[in-house]
Amino acid sequence: MRSPIDDYLHGLLERCRAQDGGAVADYIPELARVDPELTGICLATIDGHVYEAGDTHVPFTIQSISKPFAYAMALEDAGVAAVEARIDVEPSGDAFNSISLDPASGRPLNPMINAGAITSTSLVSGGAGAGVSGEERLGRIVAGLSRFAGRPLAVDEDVAASESATGHRNRAIGWMLRSRGILDGDPDATLEVYFRQCAVGVDCRDLSLMAATLANGGVHPLTGERALAREHVQQVLSVMTTCGMYDAAGNWMVRVGLPAKSGVGGGILALLPGQLGLAVFSPRLDAWGNSVRGVFACGELSRDLDLHFLRASRPAHVAIAARHPVDREPSRRRRPAAERELLERVGRRGIVFELQGDVLVASAERIIRAVSSEPVDVAAIDLRDAEYVDPPSVRLLHATAARLREQGRELAFVERAGRDALGVADASEPLVFPDRDSASEWIEDRLLARHGGGGLGRAACSLDEHRLMRELSGEQLAQLAALLQPRPFAAGELIAGVGEQATEVFLLMRGELSTSVPLPDGGRRRLSTVTPGWTVGEMAVLGEGARTADTRADTDGDLLLLAADDFHALADGNPALHAALLRNMLTGAYELAAQLTRELGRPSGAGA
The missing domain is CATH 3.30.750.24 (STAS domain)
Incomplete structure (x- = not known):
C-alpha cells in the first residue's frame, strides 16, 4: 500500500515545482550546466525506511553539505580540544565564503563557513603536522561520507577540477588561515582536498540517510554501522542548528526549526533528532546560496508535520x-x-x-x-x-x-x-x-x-449439538434430557445476578447472553458473550457457591436448566454421565479462564 506519507510528499513536490525563483550556481562552471528544474524530496526514518518523491536518484555534488561531516571526522581524529583551538562555534552572520576570522583568536568563527570547513579538512586523519598525505586525508573523508550514506561514494573529478580552477577566493581564505597559524604547511595541499571533498557525488536519497544517521545518534539506520561517536553528535548538530544555513540561519530556525546544512549543488539536509532525516535537491539557489525549492519544502514539512524541534518537545517514544x-x-x-x-x-x-x-x-x-x-x-x-x-x-x-x-x-x-x-x-x-x-x-x-462465514452462526441448536453433550452416548443424552427444564427469556432480562446462590446450570439453545462484572467507575466489564451451544454458570455450580457475575439476555431466546441438585446427584446415581458432564463443563470454563489470565498478564490498561 502506498503510504499517506508518499501521497503527502508527491503533493509537496508539485507545490515545490511552482516555486520558480532563484538560479543555479554559475561561479563553478560544472554546476552551471545542471538542469534547474530537477527536484527531489526524501524523508528517511531512523529505522531506515525512505519515502521519496521526484528526482531522488539524480546525482549531484555534496558541496558544503560535506562541512558538518568533515567537522565530525576532525572531532574524532584530532579530538575536541584540538579542533576548538582552531575553530570557534559562533554564528557569523556572514556569507559562507566570507574572508573573516575572530579578531582576538584568529580562528574561523564556525565550521560551517568556508574558513572553518577548510580548517576542519586539515584536521582530519590526525590533524595538522601528523604527516598525513592529501590522498590519505581525502580517502578518510570519502570513506567517512560513505559510512554516513551507507554506500560507497566517489569524487566527481570534473566538478573537482572546475572548483579548483575557479576557487580563488577559497585560496585567499587558505593563505589567510596559514598567516594566522590556523593551517600548518602548504595551504594549497589542504585546499585541493577540500575542493575534492565538496565534489563527492551523492543523490537525494543518500542525503536523507546521512541526515537519519545523525538523527539516530551516529548509527546508520540500514547498515547498523556507527559513523560517528555518540559524544560528538551533539556538537555537530549544535553548529548545524546555529550556523548551517549561513546568514539565513536565524530565519531558518524561526520558520523551519531543524538542524540543517545546505550546499550550492542544490541540496539541503535537515533532521529531527531521534526521529527522522530530510533531504531536498533542487539547483535553483536564493541570494544566500540555499536551494529555493529546498527551503520551501523544508518549511512546509516542518509546518505540516509539526517538526520544529522546539515545538516537538515531547520525545517520540512510541x-x-x-x-x-x-x-x-x-x-x-x-x-x-x-x-x-x-x-x-x-x-x-x-x-x-x-x-x-x-x-x-x-x-x-x-x-x-x-x-x-x-x-x-x-x-x-x-x-x-x-x-x-x-x-x-x-x-x-x-x-x-x-x-x-x-x-x-x-x-x-x-x-x-x-x-x-x-x-x-x-x-x-x-x-x-x-x-x-x-x-x-x-x-x-x-x-x-x-471469508464466507457470515452464515455459519446458527440462531439455535438442538440438544445433541450442544457442547455439553460432547461424547455422550444416546442413552446418556436421553438420561440428561429427562433432567432439563426449558426456560424462555426476553432481551434485557437478568438471567442471574452477582451474589445469588448458584442453583442451576444454563444451557443456551437460542439467542445470546452476556456475562459481565461491575467496575468501580460505574461501568461494566464483559467476561463473555455466548451463543447457542454454550453453557453459563457452571463454575458457580461446581464450586457450590454464589454467582460472581451478572448474566443478562442480549436477545430473546431459550435456555435449558440443569438443577445443581440433579447434577450433583448424578455423582452417585450415574457416575459415568456425571464425569462426562464435568469434563465438558471444565473444558468450556478453562477456555474462558485461559483468556482472562492472558489479559490479566498484560500491562495496566491494555486488557479490555
Missing part, C-alpha cells in the same frame, strides 16, 4: 507494545463451532496493534508502515496507552484508514472513554471502539463476512 491476532487472542464472544473453526484458519488476517507512548509523526510513520505491511484484511490500532497523539499524526492515521478502504481493507481504532485524540465527533468515521475486546469482536465479524 512502541507497538503487542500484536493481537484474533486466531490466538479471540474476543470474549463464545462462537459456534463452525465460526470458531473458520476463525482458526483466517484469524491471523485480523490484528489489533497495541501502542504505548507518544504518537508523533515519526512514530506514526512506523505504525502506519507496520499496519500497511502486515498481510491483514482487518485491523485496529489501540491508542488507549498512547499518552499523546499530535494533530499531524491524526491526519496520517485518518488517511491510512481511507487508503486501506480503497484497497478493500479495513482499519478501526480503540480509544479511551472521554478522550478524543482522533478528532472525531462520533465513532463512525473512522470507526472507534471503547475497548480492545469489542474491536476484536468486530474484526472477527468482518473476517467471517469476508
